[in-house]
Amino acid sequence: MAFLFIKDGKLDEIGDMSHLDMVCLLISSACHDYEHDGFNNAYHVNKMSQRALRYHDESVQENYHAAESMTILLNPEFNFLEAFSKDDIKMFRKRMVGMILSTDMAKHMQDLT
Numbered sequence: 189m190a191f192l193f194i195k196d197g198k199l200d201e202i203g204d205m206s207h208l209d210m211v212c213l214l215i216s217s218a219c220h221d222y223e224h225d226g227f228n229n230a231y232h233v234n235k236m237s238q239r240a241l242r243y244h245d246e247s248v249q250e251n252y253h254a255a256e257s258m259t260i261l262l263n264p265e266f267n268f269l270e271a272f273s274k275d276d277i278k279m280f281r282k283r284m285v286g287m288i289l290s291t292d293m294a295k296h297m298q299d300l301t
Contacts, residue, residue: 208272212280216287219257224249229294247292254288 232240232248243251244252258281260266269277291301 208279209283212283212287215257215261215280216284219284220250220288220291221254222253222257223255223258227288229292237281247289247295249293250289257288258284 227249229240229248229250231237231295233245237248239248239252261269269280272280
C-alpha cells in the first residue's frame, strides 16, 4: 500500500521524498502491526499487561510494534541498515518509530493539530 502511495500517488514527487524517506515509509508500513495480539491499548492498560507496564500505558501496542521491529531489523541476519551512515540510521529509527507511534488512533486528533 505504501508503495502505491509513493509511486502511483506520486508521493515521491509531491513530497520531495528522499530514498531514506521512502525506505522509512515502506518499512514502517510493513512493521506497524508486527506481532499484534488482537487487543487494543485500553485492554492492555486495564489488564496491566506486560506490554502496558513496559510502555507506561502510553501507545502500548504501537511502542511494542516499533521496538520489536527495530530489534529484528538490527539483528545481523536482517540488518540492511548496516549499509547506511550512522546519521541515516539515527534518522531512519527516529522516523520509523514516529510513523508507527502515529498509528495510535487515540492520539489522532492531537496529531492533526
